Amino acid sequence: MQREQFQVVRIQAEDFDLSAEVAALRAGDAGVGAVAAFVGTVRDRDGSAAQAVQPVQLLELEHYPGMTERAIEAMVDAARQRFGIRGARVVHRVGPLALNDQIVLVAVSAAHRGEAFQACEFLMDYLKTQAPFWKKEHTAAGAHWVDARVADDAAAARWGLPTGNAPVVAPAMATAGQPA
Amino acid sequence: MTVQVRYFAALREALGSGEAVQLPAGSRVADLRAALVARSPAHAERLAPGRAVRCAVAQVMCQDEQQVLSDGAEVAFFPPVTGG
Structure with a gap:
């Protein structure tokens, strides 16, 4: 199978249609017995307790x-080698997104569900810690860049992926520890 | 040699989208970062050792600041990534 048929990676401002993406992923491949798909969406609050005060507006x-x-x-090449998946589609949106909007799609086709589930989670863990995207949350109190989560590094580490994305020390401590 | 520095997210807001930097041949990522820190107080605040800054060389995530740079390299500095 040609690489172009096997994998589709798109970065776009526009929304995407899960059904259409899955249909395109499976099209013409009679060896597919399983499709796993993950969709990430915009939620109203940041997950960290310290910032879960103001609801996110944008x-x-x-x-x-x-x-x-x-x-x-x-990362899709790595998933293909590791799990023997048949195809993958990754769509990630950029620009301003509203509450409840779709952000990211990872869809994987494979012969059996085990590889599909695993590859889908592997791709999301990789994307969260290795792909250069940055989120900025806008609330009634102002805008702030989202902090990387140590939990995401831990999730990536389960697969033996490079970690060290999230700060080793809390940002406040890093600032305090700087020489004058 | 000259390397092209690019900034993203919070670093872009503080330092602009990028700048060209002259360095001695054989310089490493750590040398570039030190040269940038010396450029202005804003650079120093954002790029000082110990700050949570990630780096990519030629659009590949850099895992080791001892990586040697080549003339014309594109080197990006940015905060930890938060996509997905």
Whole structure:
């Protein structure tokens, strides 16, 4: 199978249609017996207790054009080698997003469900810690960049993926520890 | 040699979208970061050792700041990533 048929990676401002993406992923491949798909959406609050005060009104997503696509293509190649999946589609939105909007789609086709479930989770764990995207939350109290989560590094580490994305020390401590 | 530095997210807001930097041949990522820190108080605040800054060289995530840079390299600095 040609790589172009096997994997589709798109970064776009527009919304996506899960059904259409899954249909395209399965099209013409009689060896597919399982499709696993994950959709991430904009929720109203940041997950961390410290910031869960103001509801999020708008989420802004920035990326690194060129590198983002390459990083995701590399991770799909890794998933293909590791789990023997038949196909993958990754769509990630950028720009301003409203509450409840779809942010990201990872869909994987495989012969059996085990590989599909695992590859889908692997791809999301990789994307969360290795793909250059940044979220900025807008609330009534102002806007702030979302902090990376140590839990995401831990999730990626389960697969033996490079970690060290989230700060080793809390930002406040890092600032306090700086020489004058 | 010259490397092209790019910034993203909070670093872009503080330092602009990027800048060209002259460095001695054989310089490493750590040397570039030190040269940037010396440029202005804003650079120093954002890029000082110990700050949570990630780096990519030629659009590949850099895992080791001892990586040697080549002339014309594109080097990006940005906060930990938060997509998905």
